[in-house]
Amino acid sequence: MNENLHPRAEKLIAQEHVEGISQSERNWLAAHLRECPACAQVARQTNNALRSLRGMPIPLPRGLAERTQFRVQLRAQELREREPKRRLLWIMCAMSWALGIATAPYVWQAIEWIGQRTGAPLLVLEFGFGLWWAIPALFAAAIVVLENVRQANERDWSGR
Amino acid sequence: MADDNKALAQGLKRRDPDLLDQLIEQYQFRLFRYLLYLTSSRERAEDFFQETWIRVLERGHQYDGKYKFEAWLFRIARNLVIDWQRQKKMQSLDALTDPEEGAPMEFAAENQPSPLHQVLTAEAKTGVHASLDRIPTVYREVLVLRFQEELGLEEIAGVLAAPLSTVKSRLYRGLEALRGAMQGGAA
Numbered sequence: 001m002n003e004n005l006h007p008r009a010e011k012l013i014a015q016e017h018v019e020g021i022s023q024s025e026r027n028w029l030a031a032h033l034r035e036c037p038a039c040a041q042v043a044r045q046t047n048n049a050l051r052s053l054r055g056m057p058i059p060l061p062r063g064l065a066e067r068t069q070f071r072v073q074l075r076a077q078e079l080r081e082r083e084p085k086r087r088l089l090w091i092m093c094a095m096s097w098a099l100g101i102a103t104a105p106y107v108w109q110a111i112e113w114i115g116q117r118t119g120a121p122l123l124v125l126e127f128g129f130g131l132w133w134a135i136p137a138l139f140a141a142a143i144v145v146l147e148n149v150r151q152a153n154e155r156d157w158s159g160r
Numbered sequence: 161m162a163d164d165n166k167a168l169a170q171g172l173k174r175r176d177p178d179l180l181d182q183l184i185e186q187y188q189f190r191l192f193r194y195l196l197y198l199t200s201s202r203e204r205a206e207d208f209f210q211e212t213w214i215r216v217l218e219r220g221h222q223y224d225g226k227y228k229f230e231a232w233l234f235r236i237a238r239n240l241v242i243d244w245q246r247q248k249k250m251q252s253l254d255a256l257t258d259p260e261e262g263a264p265m266e267f268a269a270e271n272q273p274s275p276l277h278q279v280l281t282a283e284a285k286t287g288v289h290a291s292l293d294r295i296p297t298v299y300r301e302v303l304v305l306r307f308q309e310e311l312g313l314e315e316i317a318g319v320l321a322a323p324l325s326t327v328k329s330r331l332y333r334g335l336e337a338l339r340g341a342m343q344g345g346a347a
């Protein structure tokens with residue numbers, strides 16, 4: 001028998017389980033296994049190993065699902081309680097922005113007036129105007145970041 | 161199947177408590193088994209099991225239903241274990257100087273057999289159990305995902321966040337290692 005046939009057969013035995021093989025390859029392999037006891041042994045060992053792996057029993061800890069369901073329900077309740085606060089924050093932020101847009105011309109006039117009084121350069125006035133606009137978003141972002149940090153600290157489950 | 165996944169995604173987005181209870185029941189065995197092979201520790205697997213479901217609750221809106229739910233679930237579990245491993249590695253230097261701290265838990269390196277024996281009882285430590293103990297974690301993981309969980313190659317690639325070629329090569333090597341280990345065990 002050609003020695004090159006064995007590596008091909010072994011490759012196909014594994015490939016059949018991993019990716020699948022074509023019908024012609026399957027036919028070739030079946031014919032080869034009928035003639036080659038060594039490769040047939042490899043095929044049997046592979047099948048046995050996989051059968052054992054599939055049928056391996058793992059005992060589940062008692063009450064694991066119930067304990068997990070309880071923890072998940074508690075966390076869900078916590079999240080539900082936090083939800084309205086978060087919504088209120090975004091509503092306030094949106095309202096603040098809307099007011100900001102509506103009053104922008106007046107605010108700019110006020111800043112211009114301050115500029116005339118103090119002689120501050122235009123760049124400083126523009127920066128002040130931009131900051132006034134960004135304050136609601138910065139405030140909301142700071143709250144969200146603080147909230148996330150608090151949550152991460154609460155769930156520092158890795159330390160035992 | 162696609163419709164089922166979409167419905168599941170909608171339920172997770174709503175944080176439907178009944179759905180979560182049902183999913184925990186349904187996937188308890190498979191998730192615990194996967195975590196057990198990943199961590200080699202029963203206690204860790206239990207902790208990660210609970211934490212995985214908390215993440216499912218919190219990040220349910222990220223599941224879009226395009227892939228099997230279990231692939232997404234296993235990915236969350238895997239990421240938690242990896243995060244924990246990283247954190248432990250960073251803390252290990254502190255542990256050297258802190259007499260109160262016990263020896264840090266060691267996970268198997270890429271090419272070393274894992275301490276799966278922690279999990280298995282002396283009676284059970286025969287046959288396929290003992291063989292798996294001799295296989296590196298990276299191969300054991302793909303074998304479990306492919307042949308126990310029956311995930312597709314692309315789904316496994318999704319769980320591992322690795323290219324398809326890596327998944328295939330790990331599977332081939334893992335299969336060879338398993339066969340070799342079982343042969344060695346039988347000898």
